[in-house]
Amino acid sequence: MSHIRKAVFPVAGLGTRFLPATKSVPKEMLPLIDRPLIQYAIDEARAAGIEEFIFVTAAGKGALEDYFDTAEMLETRLAASGKHDLLARLEQTRLGEGALTILRQDKPRGLGHAVRVARKAVGDEPFAVLLPDDVIRAGRPALAQMIAAHAETGGHMVATMEVAKPDVSKYGVLAVQSTTGRLSRASGMVEKPRPEVAPSREAVVGRYILAPSIFDRLAMIAPGAGGELQLTDAINADAASVPVHGYAFEGTRYDCGSQAGFVAATIAYAMDRPELAASVHDELARWNRPTALAG
Numbered sequence: 001m002s003h004i005r006k007a008v009f010p011v012a013g014l015g016t017r018f019l020p021a022t023k024s025v026p027k028e029m030l031p032l033i034d035r036p037l038i039q040y041a042i043d044e045a046r047a048a049g050i051e052e053f054i055f056v057t058a059a060g061k062g063a064l065e066d067y068f069d070t071a072e073m074l075e076t077r078l079a080a081s082g083k084h085d086l087l088a089r090l091e092q093t094r095l096g097e098g099a100l101t102i103l104r105q106d107k108p109r110g111l112g113h114a115v116r117v118a119r120k121a122v123g124d125e126p127f128a129v130l131l132p133d134d135v136i137r138a139g140r141p142a143l144a145q146m147i148a149a150h151a152e153t154g155g156h157m158v159a160t161m162e163v164a165k166p167d168v169s170k171y172g173v174l175a176v177q178s179t180t181g182r183l184s185r186a187s188g189m190v191e192k193p194r195p196e197v198a199p200s201r202e203a204v205v206g207r208y209i210l211a212p213s214i215f216d217r218l219a220m221i222a223p224g225a226g227g228e229l230q231l232t233d234a235i236n237a238d239a240a241s242v243p244v245h246g247y248a249f250e251g252t253r254y255d256c257g258s259q260a261g262f263v264a265a266t267i268a269y270a271m272d273r274p275e276l277a278a279s280v281h282d283e284l285a286r287w288n289r290p291t292a293l294a295g
Contacts, residue, residue: 002049004147004209006121007128009041010114012058012105017258026061028132030262032269033276037256038064039092041132048144050128054101054121056114065102068095110228115210116218124212126150129231131206135265137272138251142207146247149183150209155243156235159207160184161253165195171203172232174246184246188236191225202246204232205253211242 015027022030028038042053057064071090078087101121105114115129128143136142142159150157160174175187176199190199208231217234224230235244254268255261267284270276 002147003151004048004126004128005050006052006054006123006125007045007050007130007143008054008056008115008118008122009038009130009132010056010105010111011038011061011064011132012056012108012114013133014108015257018262026063027257028061029063029067030256032135032256032262032266033273034089035092036067037132037135038067040135041130042068042095043092044136044141044143045128045130047141048128048147050143051096052099052101052121053095054103054118056103056105056117058105058108065100068093068100070094108228110223110226110230112218112221112224112229112231112234115231116215116229119215119218122212122215126154126209126211129206129208129210133255133257134206135254135256136205136207136249136251137254137265137268138249140250142249142251142253145182145249146207146209149245149247153183153243153245155211155245156214156238157209157245157247158189158204158235160202160204160246160248162201162248163203165198165201168193168195168198168201168203171205173198173200174202174204175199176202176246182248182250184248186239186244186246188239188244189232191230191232202248204246207249210235211238213238213242 011028015022018027029036055064075087103117105117146157146159169192172189172191173193174184174189176184177187178185184202189204214234217237218229221233221237224233254265256265267280270280
């Protein structure tokens with residue numbers, strides 16, 4: 001049984017890079033093949049042993065809550081039509097009774113603020129944070145890898161991946177003290193450093209395991225970059241008393257908050273599907289030919 005039972009999903013963002021689609025559809029509901037982004041995050045969390053799912057959302061995001069509710073009319077029609085395969089697909093959208101908590105963030109005030117909103121729902125225990133924009137394709141779920149490592153380290157843990165030096169300014173970057181295998185002990189993080197002063201190339205991506213002490217830090221820190229409450233600042237403030245580790249997960253991360261990352265993820269997941277792989281392969285091959293644009 002996992003020692004991490006609760007996960008927070010910050011889903012209040014506006015998704016402006018996907019306008020006009022996100023004018024009426026939450027970005028977390030944009031589909032990769034036939035599952036929305038939020039479903040991939042929920043599936044990863046559930047496979048890692050998470051039992052309680054906490055959404056920090058905002059106005060206009062009702063579709064997220066509806067998605068995990070029952071759809072009696074649809075299910076009745078599918079059952080009457082004998083479409084039991086489609087009914088089975090809907091099972092993955094169901095969470096146990098009382099497993100989903102919906103909290104409202106009054107306005108976008110940063111990742112740190114979104115996490116702070118969840119304080120009462122989390123209580124006094126370590127918990128996970130998953131950013132649905134970051135889809136991680138892995139044989140063993142990335143969060144499950146982290147939870148296994150966290151059972152030995154405790155404290156705060158962030159998912160990391162090595163990036164090219166020119167790209168470090170796009171990420172929070174770990175200040176690494178020592179590394180053993182996939183695990184790095186850190187003194188903290190630096191948010192979007194210039195490449196010439198970056199403490200490492202270990203970039204932080206959207207999976208966190210946090211000790212409950214983070215809430216006290218989030219209550220004390222002042223707004224940081226962009227006038228928002230930065231989770232990075234709170235972790236750094238806690239680093240003197242709580243161990244901070246990075247975990248270089250095994251798998252591939254896709255930034256589905258960007259259009260290019262979303263397209264790349266769609267291709268990767270399509271190639272995993274036997275009924276789609278051949279058609280996608282043929283289409284990619286067609287576009288790789290010199291005459292593709294003329295066709």
